[in-house]
Amino acid sequence: MNDKLVICIPGQWKDRDKLKRSVQKKSRGEYVLAEDLLMDTKHNRAFEIRFQEHDAKLSEAFYYSERGMMNDKALHKLDKHTHVLCLMSYMGSLDSVQKIVPAVQLLLKSGGLAVKIENSGKAYTSEEWDRLTSEARVDQLLHTFVSYRQNEQYYYSCGMQMFGLPEAAISMDTDPDASMQVMSQFLYGLLTHVEDQGSGSQGFKIYGKTYASQLEPECFNEEEPYLHNPSGMYVLTEVV
Structure with missing residues (x-):
């Protein structure tokens, strides 16, 4: 690692x-x-x-x-x-x-x-x-340093290990543009401690929708040394 x-x-x-x-x-x-x-x-x-x-x-x-x-x-x-x-x-x-x-x-x-x-x-x-x-603002750094990828089931972030935080992932069933907005907003909240988004017990809202987060111990880049995130990832799910 x-x-x-x-x-x-x-x-x-x-x-x-x-x-x-x-x-x-x-x-x-x-x-x-x-x-x-x-x-x-x-x-x-x-x-x-x-x-x-x-x-x-x-x-x-x-x-x-x-x-x-x-x-x-x-x-x-x-x-x-x-x-x-x-x-x-x-x-x-x-x-x-x-x-x-x-x-x-x-x-x-x-x-x-x-x-x-x-x-x-x-x-x-x-x-x-x-x-x-x-200006090295938090939103600038998040946009500059973190990438977003996809596999057969999820859109997910890559690079949050640089900040010492877990990645975020959301189902491929979500609209692609909306998924990036949801993940970036969630990660911005983690970086700025806007709210306790990592507890899993309460959701966060964006564009009128509520999402719950569940921390998983593994991320999608386990085999790639530079990309591996030991903090795992939050899987985001829309609360209906």
């Missing part, structure tokens, strides 16, 4: 020293790249990094990501990357997600081309990332 939040950032850096100098310049010395760490000297924290060579399959991975909306121009740009930097930190809270956002923004300003969140499969161009995380 993976316990790290992992974000991959391809870039056009000649070598590690070039990236190191760019990071120091763009952050005005607040961030320092040293060995296998990116250190935030202002807030006294550090992130693990892996600096890797060109990956010939990278643009394909971005193309088949959960977003799947990168245009040909963006994918062609990714083909020209020289290295890939993987940024890692321990996950499990809203705070841990909020802290990694500025580090990602800095790496994009320092020559990064795009972002792929390994814990949910979502991918963005640098422009999309800046727009979506500009």
